[in-house]
Amino acid sequence: MEEIKPRKLVLIASKGSLDMAYPPMILANAARMSGIEVELFCTFWGLDLITKAKNNKLNVATVGNPSMHPWFHIPTWLGAIPGMSWAASWYMRKEIDKLDFPPVGEFMEMLVDSGAHVYGCKMSMDMMKLTQADLIDGAEVLGAMEFLEKADGAQIIFV
Amino acid sequence: MATKQIAGKTVEVDAEGYMQNSKEWSKEVCEAIAAEQGITLTDAHWKVIEFARDEFNKTNESPTLRRITKSGVINTKDLYAFFPNGPAGKIARLAGLRKPTGCI
Numbered sequence: 001m002e003e004i005k006p007r008k009l010v011l012i013a014s015k016g017s018l019d020m021a022y023p024p025m026i027l028a029n030a031a032r033m034s035g036i037e038v039e040l041f042c043t044f045w046g047l048d049l050i051t052k053a054k055n056n057k058l059n060v061a062t063v064g065n066p067s068m069h070p071w072f073h074i075p076t077w078l079g080a081i082p083g084m085s086w087a088a089s090w091y092m093r094k095e096i097d098k099l100d101f102p103p104v105g106e107f108m109e110m111l112v113d114s115g116a117h118v119y120g121c122k123m124s125m126d127m128m129k130l131t132q133a134d135l136i137d138g139a140e141v142l143g144a145m146e147f148l149e150k151a152d153g154a155q156i157i158f159v
Numbered sequence: 160m161a162t163k164q165i166a167g168k169t170v171e172v173d174a175e176g177y178m179q180n181s182k183e184w185s186k187e188v189c190e191a192i193a194a195e196q197g198i199t200l201t202d203a204h205w206k207v208i209e210f211a212r213d214e215f216n217k218t219n220e221s222p223t224l225r226r227i228t229k230s231g232v233i234n235t236k237d238l239y240a241f242f243p244n245g246p247a248g249k250i251a252r253l254a255g256l257r258k259p260t261g262c263i
Contacts, residue, residue, distance in 0.1 A: 026262055035245030101263055113235035
């Protein structure tokens with residue numbers, strides 16, 4: 001009789017802005033809450049999610065961001081004023097907190113504790129001169145081929 | 160809305176077996192559901208179930224897993240160890256609450 005394998009979700013996080021950090025984390029968490037296995041592969045800017053020194057300092061772009069329209073569209077010249085990105089990021093963090101969602105660092109800790117497997121992309125880490133010591137507890141370093149082995153039979157979402 | 164016999168009582172359930180009326184819950188009902196789910200209830204389980212029911216009675220909504228872990232009643236690692244394979248659903252089933260819809 002065939003063994004029923006649990007459902008597996010693979011997420012590739014390649015972005016490090018505050019707005020793009022949450023989609024993979026929320027999907028990963030929702031999957032864990034439903035008993036789905038999760039492999040989260042952080043590559044390139046996505047490494048910021050699992051880099052201890054950076055993960056609580058992510059920002060959202062206010063320059064050249066066609067989606068930046070909280071009350072009216074923020075034109076590039078306005079978004080380029082010093083402090084605008086900081087202010088937008090601060091405001092976004094507050095709104096996230098109001099919904100009782102954790103900041104990125106705590107969220108990643110929660111994901112590791114819930115049994116999600118978290119990896120840093122070896123190539124990106126080499127490029128950015130990062131080592132295992134720079135990553136959060138529970139994150140491992142993995143190359144693309146090994147990662148694809150883990151993605152076998154899984155549903156893959158690229159962010 | 161369907162009904163189901165649990166611990167000798169007739170309770171209202173939805174298509175997936177989640178209880179629809181939290182007032183129909185009792186400790187015996189909970190123990191019967193736990194047996195069905197293959198869970199042996201310990202003090203740690205009861206603490207979480209009682210917290211979830213208290214929160215539901217206060218706010219009319221099941222608490223999110225984050226609320227449960229922030230309350231100190233259990234930590235994330237233990238939560239996933241005691242309520243394996245989908246803690247959100249398991250806790251709702253054991254506490255006699257509807258299927259959870261929260262994202263956190």
